[in-house]
Amino acid sequence: MSVAEKLRGGLLLSTPAEGAGGRTGTWRVYRPVINYSKCTKCGICWLYCLRMLLSGLRIRTSGLTMTIARAVEYARMFALLRLLTWLRRGGWCE
Amino acid sequence: MSRQISLARQVRKVLVGDHAVAEAVKLARVNVVSAYPITPQTLIVERISEMIEKGELKADYVRVESEFAALATVYGAAAGGARAFTATSSHGLFYMYEMLWWAAASRVPFVMAVVTRVVGPPWNIHDEHTDLLAIRDSGWIIGMAQNVQEAFDMTLTAFKISEDERVLLPVAVGLDGFILSHTAEPPLDVPSQEDVDAWLPPRNPRIPYTIEPGGEAITMGNLPGNDVYHALLKKYMDESMESAKKVIAEVYDEYAKLTGRRYGPLTECYRCSDAKYLAISMGAWSGDIMNAVDRLRDEGYPIGLLRIRYVRPFPEEDVTGWINGMKGVIVFDRDYSAGMGGGVLASEVSGFVPSNVSFEGVLAGIGGFDVSSDEFKAIMKEFIDKVEREGQVRIRKYWYIPKIER
Numbered sequence: 001m002s003v004a005e006k007l008r009g010g011l012l013l014s015t016p017a018e019g020a021g022g023r024t025g026t027w028r029v030y031r032p033v034i035n036y037s038k039c040t041k042c043g044i045c046w047l048y049c050l051r052m053l054l055s056g057l058r059i060r061t062s063g064l065t066m067t068i069a070r071a072v073e074y075a076r077m078f079a080l081l082r083l084l085t086w087l088r089r090g091g092w093c094e
Numbered sequence: 095m096s097r098q099i100s101l102a103r104q105v106r107k108v109l110v111g112d113h114a115v116a117e118a119v120k121l122a123r124v125n126v127v128s129a130y131p132i133t134p135q136t137l138i139v140e141r142i143s144e145m146i147e148k149g150e151l152k153a154d155y156v157r158v159e160s161e162f163a164a165l166a167t168v169y170g171a172a173a174g175g176a177r178a179f180t181a182t183s184s185h186g187l188f189y190m191y192e193m194l195w196w197a198a199a200s201r202v203p204f205v206m207a208v209v210t211r212v213v214g215p216p217w218n219i220h221d222e223h224t225d226l227l228a229i230r231d232s233g234w235i236i237g238m239a240q241n242v243q244e245a246f247d248m249t250l251t252a253f254k255i256s257e258d259e260r261v262l263l264p265v266a267v268g269l270d271g272f273i274l275s276h277t278a279e280p281p282l283d284v285p286s287q288e289d290v291d292a293w294l295p296p297r298n299p300r301i302p303y304t305i306e307p308g309g310e311a312i313t314m315g316n317l318p319g320n321d322v323y324h325a326l327l328k329k330y331m332d333e334s335m336e337s338a339k340k341v342i343a344e345v346y347d348e349y350a351k352l353t354g355r356r357y358g359p360l361t362e363c364y365r366c367s368d369a370k371y372l373a374i375s376m377g378a379w380s381g382d383i384m385n386a387v388d389r390l391r392d393e394g395y396p397i398g399l400l401r402i403r404y405v406r407p408f409p410e411e412d413v414t415g416w417i418n419g420m421k422g423v424i425v426f427d428r429d430y431s432a433g434m435g436g437g438v439l440a441s442e443v444s445g446f447v448p449s450n451v452s453f454e455g456v457l458a459g460i461g462g463f464d465v466s467s468d469e470f471k472a473i474m475k476e477f478i479d480k481v482e483r484e485g486q487v488r489i490r491k492y493w494y495i496p497k498i499e500r
Contacts, residue, residue, distance in 0.1 A: 002259055003201060003259060003260065003261075003262045003302055003334055004259065004262070004301055004302035004303065006330050007201060007302055007303065007330075008303075011318075011326055011327055011330075012199075012200070012201065012314060012315060012327060013303055013312045013314055014312065014313045014316040015310075015311060015312055015313075016311050
Protein backbone atom coordinates (compact mmCIF):
# COMPACT_ATOMS: atom_id res chain seq x y z
CA MET A 1 0.00 0.00 0.00
CA SER A 2 1.44 3.39 -0.98
CA VAL A 3 1.91 6.26 1.48
CA ALA A 4 -0.89 8.16 -0.26
CA GLU A 5 -3.30 5.24 0.21
CA LYS A 6 -2.31 4.86 3.87
CA LEU A 7 -3.24 8.49 4.57
CA ARG A 8 -6.88 7.89 3.70
CA GLY A 9 -9.43 6.19 5.93
CA GLY A 10 -9.27 8.27 9.12
CA LEU A 11 -5.50 8.37 9.40
CA LEU A 12 -4.99 11.85 8.05
CA LEU A 13 -7.71 12.61 5.55
CA SER A 14 -11.40 12.65 6.38
CA THR A 15 -14.39 13.04 4.07
CA PRO A 16 -17.80 14.61 4.87
CA ALA A 17 -20.28 12.30 6.64
CA GLU A 18 -23.19 12.50 9.09
CA GLY A 19 -21.79 13.36 12.55
CA ALA A 20 -22.77 12.25 16.08
CA GLY A 21 -25.43 15.01 16.13
CA GLY A 22 -27.09 13.63 12.98
CA ARG A 23 -27.93 16.01 10.14
CA THR A 24 -27.32 19.46 11.57
CA GLY A 25 -27.73 21.52 8.43
CA THR A 26 -31.39 22.35 9.14
CA TRP A 27 -31.03 23.35 12.77
CA ARG A 28 -31.28 27.08 12.21
CA VAL A 29 -34.53 27.19 10.28
CA TYR A 30 -36.77 26.64 13.36
CA ARG A 31 -38.24 29.68 15.03
CA PRO A 32 -38.28 29.83 18.85
CA VAL A 33 -41.83 30.05 20.24
CA ILE A 34 -42.85 30.88 23.81
CA ASN A 35 -45.26 28.41 25.47
CA TYR A 36 -47.26 30.91 27.54
CA SER A 37 -49.10 28.20 29.49
CA LYS A 38 -45.71 27.13 30.99
CA CYS A 39 -44.12 30.59 31.15
CA THR A 40 -43.17 31.77 34.69
CA LYS A 41 -42.00 35.12 33.35
CA CYS A 42 -38.46 34.61 34.62
CA GLY A 43 -37.10 36.39 31.51
CA ILE A 44 -34.14 34.05 31.03
CA CYS A 45 -35.21 33.42 27.41
CA TRP A 46 -35.04 37.14 26.80
CA LEU A 47 -31.55 37.22 28.25
CA TYR A 48 -30.11 34.27 26.34
CA CYS A 49 -31.85 34.14 23.00
CA LEU A 50 -30.20 36.26 20.38
CA ARG A 51 -33.47 36.65 18.51
CA MET A 52 -35.20 38.00 21.60
CA LEU A 53 -32.30 40.29 22.43
CA LEU A 54 -32.68 41.83 19.04
CA SER A 55 -36.43 42.24 19.42
CA GLY A 56 -36.84 42.67 23.18
CA LEU A 57 -39.48 45.28 22.60
CA ARG A 58 -41.69 42.87 20.70
CA ILE A 59 -41.45 40.25 23.49
CA ARG A 60 -42.54 42.80 26.03
CA THR A 61 -45.54 43.91 24.07
CA SER A 62 -46.51 40.30 23.40
CA GLY A 63 -47.35 39.67 27.03
CA LEU A 64 -44.14 39.12 28.99
CA THR A 65 -44.15 41.33 32.02
CA MET A 66 -41.43 41.82 34.53
CA THR A 67 -40.97 43.74 37.75
CA ILE A 68 -39.09 46.99 37.28
CA ALA A 69 -36.20 45.79 39.49
CA ARG A 70 -35.77 42.62 37.43
CA ALA A 71 -35.97 44.58 34.20
CA VAL A 72 -33.19 46.91 35.38
CA GLU A 73 -31.05 43.94 36.45
CA TYR A 74 -31.52 42.28 33.07
CA ALA A 75 -30.88 45.47 31.23
CA ARG A 76 -27.53 45.76 32.98
CA MET A 77 -26.63 42.15 32.10
CA PHE A 78 -27.82 42.71 28.56
CA ALA A 79 -25.55 45.73 28.25
CA LEU A 80 -22.63 43.71 29.67
CA LEU A 81 -23.26 40.84 27.24
CA ARG A 82 -23.37 43.19 24.29
CA LEU A 83 -20.18 44.87 25.49
CA LEU A 84 -18.38 41.52 25.79
CA THR A 85 -19.59 40.46 22.34
CA TRP A 86 -18.45 43.77 20.90
CA LEU A 87 -15.04 43.48 22.57
CA ARG A 88 -14.60 39.90 21.39
CA ARG A 89 -15.24 41.01 17.84
CA GLY A 90 -12.45 43.54 18.14
CA GLY A 91 -14.06 46.61 19.73
CA TRP A 92 -13.20 49.79 17.86
CA CYS A 93 -10.94 47.81 15.54
CA GLU A 94 -13.83 45.89 14.03
CA MET B 95 33.66 12.84 -5.27
CA SER B 96 34.70 12.61 -8.90
CA ARG B 97 34.73 15.80 -10.91
CA GLN B 98 34.61 14.63 -14.51
CA ILE B 99 31.87 16.32 -16.51
CA SER B 100 29.62 13.79 -18.19
CA LEU B 101 27.48 16.42 -19.89
CA ALA B 102 28.99 19.14 -21.98
CA ARG B 103 25.95 21.31 -21.41
CA GLN B 104 26.86 22.23 -17.84
CA VAL B 105 27.82 25.86 -17.50
CA ARG B 106 30.28 27.27 -14.99
CA LYS B 107 29.14 30.11 -12.80
CA VAL B 108 30.58 32.05 -9.91
CA LEU B 109 27.84 32.33 -7.30
CA VAL B 110 27.67 32.74 -3.53
CA GLY B 111 25.90 29.90 -1.66
CA ASP B 112 22.58 31.71 -1.36
CA HIS B 113 22.51 32.55 -5.08
CA ALA B 114 23.44 28.95 -5.92
CA VAL B 115 20.39 27.77 -3.97
CA ALA B 116 18.22 30.30 -5.86
CA GLU B 117 19.66 28.97 -9.15
CA ALA B 118 18.65 25.42 -8.16
CA VAL B 119 15.14 26.61 -7.27
CA LYS B 120 14.85 28.23 -10.70
CA LEU B 121 16.01 25.07 -12.49
CA ALA B 122 13.48 23.02 -10.47
CA ARG B 123 10.71 25.24 -11.95
CA VAL B 124 9.16 25.92 -8.55
CA ASN B 125 5.56 27.22 -8.69
CA VAL B 126 5.19 28.98 -5.34
CA VAL B 127 7.76 30.74 -3.16
CA SER B 128 7.06 32.47 0.13
CA ALA B 129 9.58 33.68 2.70
CA TYR B 130 10.31 36.39 5.21
CA PRO B 131 13.73 38.04 5.14
CA ILE B 132 16.32 37.04 7.75
CA THR B 133 20.12 37.21 7.64
CA PRO B 134 21.93 35.22 6.26
CA GLN B 135 19.12 33.66 4.22
CA THR B 136 17.80 36.86 2.61
CA LEU B 137 19.98 36.68 -0.51
CA ILE B 138 18.16 33.50 -1.59
CA VAL B 139 14.70 34.97 -1.74
CA GLU B 140 15.94 38.34 -2.99
CA ARG B 141 17.49 36.57 -5.95
CA ILE B 142 14.35 34.48 -6.51
CA SER B 143 12.18 37.60 -6.50
CA GLU B 144 14.52 39.15 -9.11
CA MET B 145 14.21 36.01 -11.24
CA ILE B 146 10.41 36.21 -11.06
CA GLU B 147 10.49 39.94 -11.82
CA LYS B 148 12.64 39.35 -14.91
CA GLY B 149 10.43 36.48 -16.05
CA GLU B 150 13.23 33.91 -15.74
CA LEU B 151 11.11 31.93 -13.27
CA LYS B 152 7.36 31.65 -13.67
CA ALA B 153 6.26 31.38 -10.05
CA ASP B 154 4.07 33.13 -7.52
CA TYR B 155 6.01 34.92 -4.83
CA VAL B 156 3.78 35.46 -1.79
CA ARG B 157 4.86 38.25 0.55
CA VAL B 158 3.98 37.48 4.16
CA GLU B 159 4.20 39.06 7.61
CA SER B 160 6.18 36.32 9.36
CA GLU B 161 8.03 33.03 8.98
CA PHE B 162 5.05 31.24 10.47
CA ALA B 163 2.96 32.59 7.60
CA ALA B 164 5.71 31.85 5.06
CA LEU B 165 5.80 28.18 5.97
CA ALA B 166 2.01 27.99 6.22
CA THR B 167 1.83 29.48 2.71
CA VAL B 168 4.19 27.03 1.02
CA TYR B 169 2.70 24.14 3.00
CA GLY B 170 -0.74 25.15 1.75
CA ALA B 171 0.56 25.56 -1.80
CA ALA B 172 2.13 22.10 -1.66
CA ALA B 173 -1.13 20.64 -0.34
CA GLY B 174 -2.75 22.27 -3.38
CA GLY B 175 -0.37 20.42 -5.69
CA ALA B 176 2.30 23.07 -6.32
CA ARG B 177 6.05 22.61 -6.21
CA ALA B 178 6.94 25.02 -3.39
CA PHE B 179 10.01 26.48 -1.71
CA THR B 180 10.87 28.63 1.29
CA ALA B 181 14.05 29.58 3.12
CA THR B 182 14.93 30.79 6.58
CA SER B 183 17.53 30.95 9.36
CA SER B 184 17.79 30.81 13.13
CA HIS B 185 15.04 32.83 14.84
CA GLY B 186 12.93 32.62 11.69
CA LEU B 187 13.14 28.84 11.73
CA PHE B 188 12.04 28.80 15.36
CA TYR B 189 9.12 31.07 14.53
CA MET B 190 8.04 28.30 12.12
CA TYR B 191 8.34 25.59 14.72
CA GLU B 192 4.68 24.59 15.09
CA MET B 193 4.13 24.62 11.32
CA LEU B 194 7.23 22.44 10.76
CA TRP B 195 5.47 19.59 12.52
CA TRP B 196 2.16 20.10 10.74
CA ALA B 197 3.85 20.28 7.34
CA ALA B 198 5.87 17.10 7.90
CA ALA B 199 3.03 15.00 9.30
CA SER B 200 0.72 16.21 6.51
CA ARG B 201 3.08 14.38 4.17
CA VAL B 202 3.17 17.10 1.51
CA PRO B 203 6.43 17.40 -0.41
CA PHE B 204 8.35 20.68 -0.61
CA VAL B 205 11.78 22.13 0.11
CA MET B 206 13.19 24.66 2.56
CA ALA B 207 16.73 26.03 2.69
CA VAL B 208 18.02 26.64 6.20
CA VAL B 209 21.04 28.92 6.25
CA THR B 210 22.42 28.06 9.67
CA ARG B 211 22.89 30.83 12.21
CA VAL B 212 23.24 31.24 15.96
CA VAL B 213 20.09 31.67 18.04
CA GLY B 214 20.38 34.56 20.50
CA PRO B 215 21.07 35.88 23.03
CA PRO B 216 23.48 37.51 22.66
CA TRP B 217 22.44 38.86 19.28
CA ASN B 218 24.54 37.05 16.71
CA ILE B 219 24.31 36.45 12.97
CA HIS B 220 27.23 34.02 12.63
CA ASP B 221 27.29 30.33 11.88
CA GLU B 222 26.17 27.58 14.24
CA HIS B 223 24.22 24.36 13.55
CA THR B 224 21.95 24.45 16.59
CA ASP B 225 19.02 25.96 14.67
CA LEU B 226 18.92 23.24 12.01
CA LEU B 227 19.43 20.44 14.52
CA ALA B 228 16.59 21.69 16.72
CA ILE B 229 14.09 20.52 14.10
CA ARG B 230 15.44 16.96 13.96
CA ASP B 231 12.43 15.34 15.68
CA SER B 232 9.79 17.04 13.52
CA GLY B 233 9.74 14.60 10.58
CA TRP B 234 11.74 16.66 8.06
CA ILE B 235 14.52 15.14 6.01
CA ILE B 236 17.58 17.20 6.95
CA GLY B 237 20.71 17.59 4.84
CA MET B 238 23.82 19.67 5.45
CA ALA B 239 26.07 20.82 2.61
CA GLN B 240 29.85 21.14 2.74
CA ASN B 241 30.37 23.66 -0.03
CA VAL B 242 28.48 25.88 -2.48
CA GLN B 243 28.37 23.21 -5.18
CA GLU B 244 26.86 20.73 -2.75
CA ALA B 245 24.33 23.31 -1.49
CA PHE B 246 23.22 23.70 -5.12
CA ASP B 247 23.11 19.94 -5.76
CA MET B 248 21.38 19.21 -2.48
CA THR B 249 18.64 21.76 -3.23
CA LEU B 250 17.97 20.38 -6.70
CA THR B 251 17.92 16.74 -5.53
CA ALA B 252 15.74 17.68 -2.53
CA PHE B 253 12.71 18.14 -4.80
CA LYS B 254 13.15 14.70 -6.31
CA ILE B 255 13.62 13.07 -2.88
CA SER B 256 10.70 14.92 -1.25
CA GLU B 257 8.26 14.16 -4.08
CA ASP B 258 9.12 10.46 -4.31
CA GLU B 259 6.01 8.39 -3.55
CA ARG B 260 7.96 6.34 -1.01
CA VAL B 261 9.06 9.47 0.90
CA LEU B 262 6.53 12.35 0.79
CA LEU B 263 8.22 14.32 3.54
CA PRO B 264 9.51 17.90 3.33
CA VAL B 265 13.26 18.36 2.95
CA ALA B 266 15.41 20.95 4.74
CA VAL B 267 18.69 21.80 3.02
CA GLY B 268 21.23 23.21 5.46
CA LEU B 269 24.12 25.45 4.48
CA ASP B 270 26.48 27.35 6.77
CA GLY B 271 25.64 31.02 7.17
CA PHE B 272 28.20 33.40 5.57
CA ILE B 273 30.84 30.65 5.23
CA LEU B 274 28.77 29.28 2.32
CA SER B 275 25.81 31.64 1.98
CA HIS B 276 27.89 34.76 1.26
CA THR B 277 31.00 33.14 -0.22
CA ALA B 278 31.61 32.50 -3.92
CA GLU B 279 33.48 29.30 -4.67
CA PRO B 280 34.40 29.18 -8.33
CA PRO B 281 33.58 27.33 -10.39
CA LEU B 282 30.04 26.15 -9.79
CA ASP B 283 28.84 23.60 -12.38
CA VAL B 284 25.21 24.19 -13.31
CA PRO B 285 23.32 21.70 -15.51
CA SER B 286 21.17 23.05 -18.33
CA GLN B 287 17.44 23.61 -17.97
CA GLU B 288 16.72 20.90 -20.60
CA ASP B 289 18.71 18.29 -18.67
CA VAL B 290 17.05 19.20 -15.39
CA ASP B 291 13.59 19.16 -17.03
CA ALA B 292 14.20 15.65 -18.35
CA TRP B 293 15.42 14.45 -14.97
CA LEU B 294 12.94 16.33 -12.78
CA PRO B 295 9.49 16.43 -14.45
CA PRO B 296 6.72 18.65 -13.02
CA ARG B 297 5.30 17.43 -9.73
CA ASN B 298 2.28 15.12 -9.88
CA PRO B 299 -0.22 17.29 -7.96
CA ARG B 300 -2.40 14.25 -7.08
CA ILE B 301 0.26 12.64 -4.88
CA PRO B 302 -0.40 12.24 -2.02
CA TYR B 303 -3.65 14.26 -2.21
CA THR B 304 -4.84 17.63 -3.45
CA ILE B 305 -6.80 20.21 -1.52
CA GLU B 306 -8.37 22.52 -4.09
CA PRO B 307 -11.55 24.55 -4.62
CA GLY B 308 -14.19 22.35 -6.25
CA GLY B 309 -12.03 19.28 -5.80
CA GLU B 310 -12.47 16.24 -3.63
CA ALA B 311 -14.21 17.17 -0.34
CA ILE B 312 -11.50 16.22 2.16
CA THR B 313 -10.28 17.58 5.46
CA MET B 314 -6.62 17.13 6.37
CA GLY B 315 -5.67 16.43 9.98
CA ASN B 316 -9.15 16.46 11.49
CA LEU B 317 -9.65 15.32 15.11
CA PRO B 318 -9.50 11.52 14.77
CA GLY B 319 -12.10 9.24 16.32
CA ASN B 320 -9.34 7.20 17.94
CA ASP B 321 -5.91 8.44 19.09
CA VAL B 322 -4.32 5.22 17.80
CA TYR B 323 -4.62 6.71 14.29
CA HIS B 324 -2.05 9.28 15.40
CA ALA B 325 0.40 6.57 16.47
CA LEU B 326 -0.11 4.83 13.12
CA LEU B 327 0.58 8.08 11.26
CA LYS B 328 3.90 8.45 13.11
CA LYS B 329 4.77 4.82 12.41
CA TYR B 330 4.20 5.40 8.68
CA MET B 331 6.40 8.51 8.85
CA ASP B 332 9.09 6.35 10.42
CA GLU B 333 8.78 3.79 7.61
CA SER B 334 9.05 6.57 5.01
CA MET B 335 12.19 7.89 6.73
CA GLU B 336 13.65 4.40 6.36
CA SER B 337 12.62 4.28 2.65
CA ALA B 338 14.16 7.74 2.23
CA LYS B 339 17.64 6.25 2.78
CA LYS B 340 17.16 4.11 -0.31
CA VAL B 341 15.53 6.93 -2.29
CA ILE B 342 18.35 9.37 -1.44
CA ALA B 343 20.88 6.81 -2.70
CA GLU B 344 18.90 6.29 -5.93
CA VAL B 345 18.43 10.01 -6.56
CA TYR B 346 22.14 10.79 -6.11
CA ASP B 347 22.97 7.86 -8.35
CA GLU B 348 20.83 9.34 -11.15
CA TYR B 349 22.18 12.79 -10.40
CA ALA B 350 25.73 11.48 -10.80
CA LYS B 351 24.82 10.28 -14.30
CA LEU B 352 23.39 13.71 -15.08
CA THR B 353 26.20 15.86 -13.70
CA GLY B 354 29.20 13.65 -13.05
CA ARG B 355 29.11 14.56 -9.37
CA ARG B 356 28.87 11.57 -7.06
CA TYR B 357 28.02 12.00 -3.39
CA GLY B 358 27.92 9.74 -0.32
CA PRO B 359 24.84 9.49 -0.38
CA LEU B 360 24.08 9.81 3.38
CA THR B 361 27.69 10.20 4.50
CA GLU B 362 31.13 10.57 2.98
CA CYS B 363 34.21 9.05 4.54
CA TYR B 364 37.53 10.74 3.82
CA ARG B 365 40.72 8.63 4.18
CA CYS B 366 38.82 6.09 6.27
CA SER B 367 39.71 2.74 4.73
CA ASP B 368 42.96 2.28 6.70
CA ALA B 369 42.08 4.63 9.59
CA LYS B 370 42.29 3.65 13.25
CA TYR B 371 40.72 6.89 14.44
CA LEU B 372 37.59 8.53 13.09
CA ALA B 373 36.58 12.19 13.24
CA ILE B 374 32.89 12.96 12.61
CA SER B 375 31.44 16.32 11.52
CA MET B 376 29.00 17.98 9.16
CA GLY B 377 28.83 21.20 7.16
CA ALA B 378 31.41 23.59 5.76
CA TRP B 379 34.12 23.18 8.37
CA SER B 380 34.49 19.53 7.30
CA GLY B 381 36.78 20.93 4.59
CA ASP B 382 39.09 22.38 7.26
CA ILE B 383 38.97 19.09 9.18
CA MET B 384 39.92 17.17 5.98
CA ASN B 385 42.87 19.51 5.62
CA ALA B 386 43.86 18.75 9.23
CA VAL B 387 43.40 15.01 8.56
CA ASP B 388 45.80 15.27 5.58
CA ARG B 389 48.43 16.97 7.72
CA LEU B 390 48.01 14.45 10.54
CA ARG B 391 48.38 11.65 7.99
CA ASP B 392 51.70 13.23 6.90
CA GLU B 393 52.82 12.93 10.51
CA GLY B 394 51.73 9.27 10.61
CA TYR B 395 48.46 9.59 12.51
CA PRO B 396 45.95 7.06 11.05
CA ILE B 397 42.82 9.25 11.09
CA GLY B 398 39.89 9.70 8.69
CA LEU B 399 36.81 11.95 8.60
CA LEU B 400 33.22 10.75 8.39
CA ARG B 401 31.16 13.65 7.09
CA ILE B 402 27.44 13.44 7.83
CA ARG B 403 25.44 14.66 4.80
CA TYR B 404 21.99 13.76 6.09
CA VAL B 405 21.12 13.99 9.79
CA ARG B 406 17.61 12.74 9.09
CA PRO B 407 17.22 9.97 8.18
CA PHE B 408 20.20 9.36 10.49
CA PRO B 409 22.85 7.28 8.67
CA GLU B 410 22.95 4.67 11.42
CA GLU B 411 24.33 1.90 9.18
CA ASP B 412 27.16 4.09 7.83
CA VAL B 413 28.10 5.32 11.31
CA THR B 414 28.14 1.86 12.94
CA GLY B 415 29.90 0.42 9.88
CA TRP B 416 32.75 2.92 9.98
CA ILE B 417 33.11 2.93 13.78
CA ASN B 418 33.50 -0.85 13.71
CA GLY B 419 37.21 -1.60 14.14
CA MET B 420 38.21 1.96 15.12
CA LYS B 421 40.24 2.68 18.26
CA GLY B 422 38.72 6.08 18.87
CA VAL B 423 35.97 8.42 17.62
CA ILE B 424 36.06 12.22 17.94
CA VAL B 425 32.95 14.24 17.06
CA PHE B 426 33.02 17.96 16.25
CA ASP B 427 29.88 19.91 17.08
CA ARG B 428 29.06 23.46 16.16
CA ASP B 429 25.87 23.13 18.17
CA TYR B 430 24.89 22.52 21.75
CA SER B 431 22.10 20.74 23.61
CA ALA B 432 21.87 22.14 27.15
CA GLY B 433 21.74 19.50 29.87
CA MET B 434 22.62 16.63 27.53
CA GLY B 435 25.95 15.13 26.50
CA GLY B 436 27.02 18.41 24.92
CA GLY B 437 26.91 18.52 21.12
CA VAL B 438 23.86 17.20 19.31
CA LEU B 439 25.88 15.16 16.81
CA ALA B 440 28.05 13.73 19.61
CA SER B 441 24.91 12.70 21.51
CA GLU B 442 23.45 11.01 18.44
CA VAL B 443 26.70 9.25 17.52
CA SER B 444 27.72 8.17 21.05
CA GLY B 445 24.87 5.66 21.15
CA PHE B 446 26.57 3.74 18.34
CA VAL B 447 30.08 3.78 19.84
CA PRO B 448 30.88 0.45 21.56
CA SER B 449 32.16 0.70 25.15
CA ASN B 450 35.65 -0.50 24.17
CA VAL B 451 36.12 2.36 21.68
CA SER B 452 37.46 5.70 22.92
CA PHE B 453 35.21 8.70 22.43
CA GLU B 454 35.41 12.47 22.63
CA GLY B 455 32.75 15.06 21.84
CA VAL B 456 34.22 18.48 21.03
CA LEU B 457 32.15 21.65 21.28
CA ALA B 458 33.83 24.20 19.04
CA GLY B 459 32.70 27.16 17.03
CA ILE B 460 29.72 27.78 19.33
CA GLY B 461 28.46 31.28 18.64
CA GLY B 462 30.16 31.13 15.26
CA PHE B 463 33.79 31.76 16.21
CA ASP B 464 36.21 30.54 13.60
CA VAL B 465 38.07 27.26 14.10
CA SER B 466 41.11 26.85 11.89
CA SER B 467 42.64 23.75 10.38
CA ASP B 468 45.57 24.18 12.83
CA GLU B 469 43.19 24.05 15.78
CA PHE B 470 41.39 20.94 14.48
CA LYS B 471 44.78 19.29 13.99
CA ALA B 472 45.86 20.10 17.55
CA ILE B 473 42.57 18.83 19.08
CA MET B 474 42.63 15.55 17.12
CA LYS B 475 46.35 15.02 17.78
CA GLU B 476 45.82 15.55 21.51
CA PHE B 477 42.95 13.01 21.50
CA ILE B 478 44.97 10.33 19.67
CA ASP B 479 48.03 10.91 21.86
CA LYS B 480 45.89 10.64 24.99
CA VAL B 481 44.33 7.35 23.85
CA GLU B 482 47.71 5.92 22.88
CA ARG B 483 49.19 7.03 26.23
CA GLU B 484 46.36 6.27 28.66
CA GLY B 485 44.30 3.63 26.85
CA GLN B 486 40.50 3.87 26.89
CA VAL B 487 39.17 7.46 27.03
CA ARG B 488 35.51 8.56 27.26
CA ILE B 489 34.96 12.31 27.15
CA ARG B 490 31.34 13.20 26.50
CA LYS B 491 32.07 16.90 26.05
CA TYR B 492 35.14 19.03 25.73
CA TRP B 493 34.53 22.76 25.53
CA TYR B 494 37.03 24.23 23.11
CA ILE B 495 37.13 27.89 24.16
CA PRO B 496 39.92 29.98 22.64
CA LYS B 497 41.45 32.86 24.60
CA ILE B 498 39.50 36.09 24.10
CA GLU B 499 41.73 38.84 22.77
CA ARG B 500 40.58 42.30 23.76
